Amino acid sequence: MTNQDRICVGAIAGAFGVKGEVRLKSFCSTPEDITSYAPLYSEDGSRSFTLKLTRGVKGGLAARMSGIATKEEADALRGLTLWADRDKLPSLPDDEFYHTDLIGLEVLDTGGARLGTVRAVHNYGAGDILEVFGPGRRQALLLPFTKAVVPTVDLTAGRIIADPPEDLE
Known part of the structure; x- marks a missing residue:
């Protein structure tokens, strides 16, 4: 299994209580769905x-x-990050992507000039940022x-077309 065959669906934030429970951060759109993708793996698959x-807790x-x-x-x-087999996850609509599929894509501007490569995807609460x-x-x-700044994501060709606001370039 390569990492392309698995998607990160959560992470362990530490222990919860004294009986072996963990505090879990789910990265799933419906947090409770994380259990249906089991078994979950460590990043290296070991x-x-x-x-x-068992219950909802603050932040997870x-x-x-x-x-x-x-x-x-x-x-x-x-x-510890938790990874699920990609084939257990739901298919996404055309305008949604798994972060792992975006990382490494080449980014070109609307004129075809190379801006660089996606190194990470962040979300600080107001939407995703490449x-x-x-x-x-x-x-x-x-x-x-956003659709305005990133009008085209072509996973097959391995590239993104971006139209960054002039103050960002």
């Missing part, structure tokens, strides 16, 4: 888990994970991932 949600969910029985074991998982890094740039170009 460990797999099933999840049983509390869950029991297979093989985790103590607070210490749960604490040891802090920061971090584009390219030759000749001292710092990354941050593009709002």
Whole structure:
């Protein structure tokens, strides 16, 4: 399995309580759906888990994970990202994308000039932002991932056409 065959669907924020539950951040549009994509894997694929949600908690969910029985074991998982097999995830509408599919795409402006490559996708609460890094740039170009600024995403061709506002270039 390569990382292209899996999508990051959540992360462990640490232990919850003293009986081995974890505090879970779900990256799914419906947070509770994360359990239906099990088994979930560590990023390197060396460990797999099933999840049983136990309750909602501030900033996420509390869950029991297979093989985790103590607070210490749960604490040891802090920061672990959880990955699901891509074929277990729902198909997306034409105008939605998994972040992992955008990373590495070449970004061109509407005139065909190369702006760089998508290095990361961020969301600080007001929508997705593409971090584009390219030759000749001292710092990354941050593009709002909206139809107006990014009118074309062509996964097959491996590129994005962007129309950044003039003050961003």
